[in-house]
Amino acid sequence: MLRSARRLSAACAAGVLAVTLAACAQSARDDGAAQGGAGATGGTLVFGVPGAPDNFDPLFAQDGETFRPARQMFDTLITYKQGTSDLEPGLALEWTPSADFTEWTFKLREGVKFHDGTDFNAEAVCFNFNRWLNLPNAAAQAQAIYYSDTFEGFASNQASATGTPVYNSCSAPDPATAVVTLNKAKGAFPAAFGLTSLSMSSPAALQQYNADQVEQSGEAFTYGPYATEHPTGTGPFKFESYDRTANVITLARNDDYWGEKAKVDKLIFKVIPDANARKQELQAGTIDGYDYPAPADWESLKSGGFDVLVRPVFNILYLGINQKNNPALQDIRVRQAIAYATDRESLVRNQLPEGAVVATQFLPATVDGYAADLQPIPYDPEKAKQLLAEAGQSNLTVNFYYPTEVTRPYMPDPVNIFTALQENLRQAGITVNAVPQPWNGGYLDSITANGVHDLHLLGWTGDYNDAGNFVGTFFGRNKPEFGITDTALFQEVGAADATVDPTAHAAAYEQVNRDLMTKYLPAVPLSSSPPAIVVRDNISGVIPSPLTDERFYTVSKG
């Protein structure tokens, strides 16, 4: 008995000790939080993000979480005015196209230095353009997705890019002037020059740290030290560390930045994949803000004293229609019936966050080329039934694919959106076979590669202000996603993209948008939804960007 009592006492003592130690740590934590790491300096801003970056070389980035730290460390020649998708000077003060839009002359800022102390000048600009063109192997080219999208080819095409490169050459007549010559004009320019993937890197660092050393290893890619440990740009923050165990990225202020210096000393991105866990970290005071609060949490966060900053909408959600898989869907009356059956007002009101709007076409209103005269197709189930009857499809059955295990900025809750649409279609007399598939567990393959569906849900967040970035992506060519056989649409989109004069380019796309909704209707645009950012009330200067292109140098801790 005595021995067991002694054991019990020891166990209790251990428990008390653990709680005491934890309480001490709690006290220390409280002290730290109260100081906020601030004082005489700008302090440390800790921002919760949903995912880790693939690497730190913006050329090999293709997702928002990889772009986020890169945007703080790098600059582009042209950039987007904060809070908008409008262009403004970045590292280039001016950019002038030749008459045929195949030669772009950039007047550069002077006195700008990369983080390694080397000069940014026209030679550096040309070095970067030539590096992109001359990526050496299939692994590197396969990773440079935005470059190959924009410039269509490499000096020696090793991967899927098979075209002649749009980029031809670059010259540096003087240190402050870079002239980029293209093989053909393209309507995406100048907006595409602002893509984060086309950021300017230090030539010295690129060479020293084997930036192009992307290799295939087994079933994955490995990157050179430049992309993992030594990203070197001209931006307001410098790379300090990436703790892969704690999943924390630390950037330090660049005191030699050419523009407005960052207000905080350190910027930490803490990877917290779960939105609920991010919310609890914010509420507990261990982070200063986070991205993508769940729309269902917006109100409670606001009432909890946090600032929910809603971004301007810059995305589109659509109900996709695959004409190849189901012959009934090749009849435009059937596709129109689906559009009339869809109660988009109710969808936006009940399923999407504050700030969401009904889409009248396949791009948001802020993009040049938006046709303002287009009206939304009204919700009219009777008209839908009538059109189906005219088409001889009163007993239409469709396989409706929708994704699970995912939220996207344009689609916060796919299951609820599907359920609402399914009910709409049922009321119009359309039988829906529901086919849920996990986003990474077959959905994307089914939709984008195999085209085995009839209807599906998908969307797009724009990269820059150009209608081609939306409409051209969807309908510029035949894709298994839509199974369109009418090549007239592709030709019309191609002609609009090739129209390079900005005013004519926008007008051509306005007409494409009108024709898409009245003549082709290859899918049904549903909505545009704004994702949000949330920060503590002592954080100021966050400017929500429609392009999710927030720059943290403007942010300060109160």
Added chain:
Amino acid sequence: MLRFVLRRLLQVIPTLLLLSLLVFAWLRSLPGGPASAFLGDRATPERIAELNRVLGLDQPIFVQYGRFLGRVLAGDFGVSTITGQPVLAEIGRALPATVELSVTALVIAVGLGIPLGYLAAQHRGRPLDVATVIGTLVGVAVPVFFLGYLLKAFFAVELGWFPPSGRQAVDVDATNVTGFAVLDGLLTREFDASLDALDHLVLPAITLATIPLAVIVRITRASVLDVLGSDFVRTANSKGLTPGTVRSRHVLRNALLPVSTTIGLQVGLLLAGAVLTEKVFVWGGIGTLLADSITLKDYPRLQALLLLGALVYVLVNLLVDLSYAIIDPRVRLS
């Protein structure tokens, strides 16, 4: 004994080979793949095909398996498709986190479970016993993720006593020696780092410990009650031994035998529970690696985790067989 051990170790080789083939084929039979997971809504048929080609995923499966086997036999489990980092290094970084969490949870479960079970049995039918029985029922029934969120909401968000997630605060300057955050702080005399790590450990460890704690309490209680009613205890009492001697020498010792077996079983369950606990508390251990790898179709990482897990399982089984022979001479190793 030596021959037995060698034979068993040799048996491990075909077992792992067969398993590697099954894991390899199973992963590739699942819908989706690393290419579409990597590309997300930027996936096009051309890009998916191109990435599959560059990564060799368009080759016949036996060719892929042959390459994989060749690399594994050379000790190379490949590189994560998510991070581009060597898989073994990632597992090496994550393992201490899971071990630290699981061991702490086990210590809590055993340290509290045996005394509580013993006390409940001694006070059979009285309020302490009733409360313990009800408490353990709840403990066994409550889902780990629900309890985790509940504890976080109350102790981290409402009261602010503990941090809600992670292993260490971002502003703590800690030196990594062994990967065990609490231990590293002690070894390097960075006591603030150690305290901070302990602070982070409390809620996840309690969450993970709840189910094994409840099980151990119930088994201990039942076992003690069983032993209390046995003949040898009656004999010991009738010999005139003091109640204390009877309980400590006869009751507790015999009652703990089934409890030991239960604790052994709970170790496996703890590792399974760690996956959910790590998810809730963003713990960054093996469970997190496994969950991320499944979501993002990281074949190399999944293959390594499943094969190493199987290896550990096979070796632990061997150790258990050996320990039986040592504990009970009647067991013949053959």
